[in-house]
Amino acid sequence: xxxxxxxxxxxxxxxxxxxxxxxxxxxxxxxxxxxxxxxxxxxxxxxxxxxxxxxxxxxxxxxxxxxxxxxxxxxxxxxxxxxxxxxxxxxxxxxxxxxxxxxxxxxxxxxxxxxxxxxxxxxxxxxxxxxxxxxxxxxxxxxxxxxxxxxxxxxxxxxxxxxxxxxxxxxxxxxxxxxxxxxxxxxxxxxxxxxxxxxxxxxxxxxxxxxxxxxxxxxxxxxxxxxxxxxxxxxxxxxxxxxxxxxxxxxxxxxxxxxxxxxxxxxxxxxxxxxxxxxxxxxxxxxxxxxxxxxxxxxxxxxxxxxxxxxxxxxxxxxxxxxxxxxxxxxxxxxxxxxxxxxxxxxxxxxxxxxxxxxxxxxxxxxxxxxxxxxxxxxxxxxxxxxxxxxxxx
Numbered sequence: 020x021x022x023x024x025x026x027x028x029x030x031x032x033x034x035x036x037x038x039x040x041x042x043x044x045x046x047x048x049x050x051x052x053x054x055x056x057x058x059x060x061x062x063x064x065x066x067x068x069x070x071x072x073x074x075x076x077x078x079x080x081x082x083x084x085x086x087x088x089x090x091x092x093x094x095x096x097x098x099x100x101x102x103x104x105x106x107x108x109x110x111x112x113x114x115x116x117x118x119x120x121x122x123x124x125x126x127x128x129x130x131x132x133x134x135x136x137x138x139x140x141x142x143x144x145x146x147x148x149x150x151x152x153x154x155x156x157x158x159x160x161x162x163x164x165x166x167x168x169x170x171x172x173x174x175x176x177x178x179x180x181x182x183x184x185x186x187x188x189x190x191x192x193x194x195x196x197x198x199x200x201x202x203x204x205x206x207x208x209x210x211x212x213x214x215x216x217x218x219x220x221x222x223x224x225x226x227x228x229x230x231x232x233x234x235x236x237x238x239x240x241x242x243x244x245x246x247x248x249x250x251x252x253x254x255x256x257x258x259x260x261x262x263x264x265x266x267x268x269x270x271x272x273x274x275x276x277x278x279x280x281x282x283x284x285x286x287x288x289x290x291x292x293x294x295x296x297x298x299x300x301x302x303x304x305x306x307x308x309x310x311x312x313x314x315x316x317x318x319x320x321x322x323x324x325x326x327x328x329x330x331x332x333x334x335x336x337x338x339x340x341x342x343x344x345x346x347x348x349x350x351x352x353x354x355x356x357x358x359x360x361x362x363x364x365x366x367x368x369x370x371x372x373x374x375x376x377x378x379x380x381x382x383x384x385x386x387x388x389x390x391x392x393x394x395x396x397x398x399x400x401x402x403x404x405x406x407x408x409x410x411x412x413x
Contacts, residue, residue, distance in 0.1 A: 024056055027106070030134065040112045042122045042337070046110040047079050068141035069110045070117055072171035073097055076107075078169035080173050082115045084288040084308035093170025095203045096140060096182055103198045108137065111215040117144055117175035119276065119312040125151030131185045132157060135410035138195055139185035143270060144175040146366025148183040149166045149378040153361045160192045160399070163392045164373030165210050167196075168203035174278045176271035177184075179370050189379065189406050193217045193399045198278045200395075212392075219400040224248065224408070227401060229356040229388075230255050237384045244358070244386065248408065253355075255350060259343045263368035266339035269323050269332055270300030270371075276320030282308065344372040351391045356401055361385040377402045381409075 029108050038044050046069070056062055072078050072090040074097075079085045093101065101107075112126025123129055126140040128151040141148055143161060152159035160183065173179050177199045179282045191216045197216035230253040230278040245252045282288040284304025291303035305314070323332040347368065350357065359365050361378055365387065371374055375395045376387045379402065388399040388405070 020306040021061055025376050026054065027052060027056060030064075030108075034133070034247055038065050039134065039197045041129045041133055043083060043126050043133055044109040044347055045079060045112050045126065048076055048107050051076060052108055055101070055106045058303055059106065060103055062106045063104055064108050064137045065100055065135060066108050066111050066127060066137060067094075068113045068127045068139075069099060070113060070142040070173040072112075073107065073110065073121065075351050076110060078110065078173070080314070081113050081121050082117045082119070082309065084116075084282050084305075085173075086289070088288075090171070090291065092171065095205060096166035096199050097171065098130045099199050100140070105138070108134075111139070111141070114312075115310045116173065116275075116279070116313050118247055118316050119143060119310040125154060127183075127185055128152055128155040131187060132289075133156070134345045135187070136191075136338070137187075138191055140195075140199075141183045141185065142169075142172050142175070143183045144179045144370065145267060146370050146376070148185070149202065149361050149366055149376065149385065149387060150363065151216035152185060152378055153380075156380045158186050158189050158192055158377070158379050159385075160196060161370075161376045162196055162200065162395045164392075165208045166200045166212065166375070166395060168199075168201075168206040168209050168382070170205040172195060173276075176274035177278065178274060179267070179373075180269060181370070190333075190404060192377070193219055193396075193403075196395065196399070212395075214396065216399070219396065219403055220409070221404045222397070222400055224250075224404060228354045229253070229358055230350075230354040232257060232357055232359035232365060234260075235362045236366060237362070240382045240384050241358055241360050241386060243406075244381070244409075251378055253354065255354075257343075257346060257350070257365075258370065259339070259346045260364055260368055262339040263343050263371060264364050266336040266343065267367040268319075269336035270340060271397065272316050273324045273333055274320070276317045277325065279313075279317050280308075284308070300374065314379075329342055340371045343368050347374060355390060356398065357389045359387050359389075361387045379406055 071093040128141040131139040132155040200212045202211040233254040284290045289308030294300040
């Protein structure tokens with residue numbers, strides 16, 4: 020264990036020199052990590068984004084509103100990782116409350132890329148973590164909605180929020196998902212997972228149906244994969260895709276505005292120092308404590324939920340969400356998996372539908388693979404086989 024302690028000490032020395040440049044960590048947990056090494060038979064380094072509650076360590080959501088918040092409990096995710104031997108190196112930068120300005124929206128990606136065996140966990144509501152993984156050359160996985168408990172995670176949009184897993188090596192992903200997946204009584208959206216998610220059986224690609232989502236930037240690189248596999252290029256266009264981002268923005272903004280009501284300067288969060296009455300306290304606390312982008316999303320969300328606008332905006336967005344979800348599910352009845360370059364519109368659509376996603380480095384972009392809900396183990400096995408074939412240069 021002394022060797023492990025020395026390795027961690029050396030890493031923290033390097034991290035404290037580099038963090039200003041890589042802009043990965045909001046809080047570095049040197050002392051807590053060294054303490055966690057004691058009587059830990061199988062330690063491994065992990066990081067959590069700053070929206071995930073960690074007992075005794077600041078959880079700020081990268082916002083002035085929560086700059087001094089120290090949770091008295093661990094998120095279910097954190098508790099499971101610690102019990103498995105995880106040693107938390109620190110809390111990583113993220114967008115303010117998941118949506119606002121920050122020094123590095125992909126702090127978790129930067130942290131994982133900075134080390135050799137670091138496992139990253141981040142909260143994500145729109146699939147942007149896959150864009151970050153593309154930027155840093157990482158593997159990323161967002162399992163089916165409800166696979167991993169979100170208890171203790173500061174929410175953005177409760178019907179879309181998910182935990183994302185980040186790693187430099189693909190084999191870390193299934194083991195990590197097996198570690199954290201499963202039913203949690205404190206999160207009613209979760210479900211039990213059958214079987215060992217880390218024990219994957221490589222499929223015969225000749226027996227697997229998959230298609231390329233056409234019409235996206237960077238599709239040419241994904242087309243090359245089919246050529247290397249010697250497969251005909253089955254392509255499809257998602258007719259509902261143009262509606263995915265607008266619907267996602269409207270619905271997530273409405274949910275976000277509701278979730279942010281608790282930060283009023285009275286019961287929770289930053290409190291303005293000078294005010295004349297309760298209404299002024301409320302206004303000044305939120306104006307001073309929240310960044311402009313966060314405020315803008317709250318305002319837009321309340322607008323979409325307001326009387327006279329709800330039917331025109333929010334209800335129509337819910338109908339668009341249903342249309343997106345139904346089209347994806349119908350396509351996945353024909354093809355077991357959908358492949359595409361990492362794309363914001365497609366990621367938003369997949370998050371609206373709650374479908375599992377993995378992404379992996381592929382040339383100058385990332386290859387995104389999605390499957391049916393709750394088919395996570397098969398998706399991981401398929402992704403692993405694709406990677407294996409690529410590494411053998413097919």
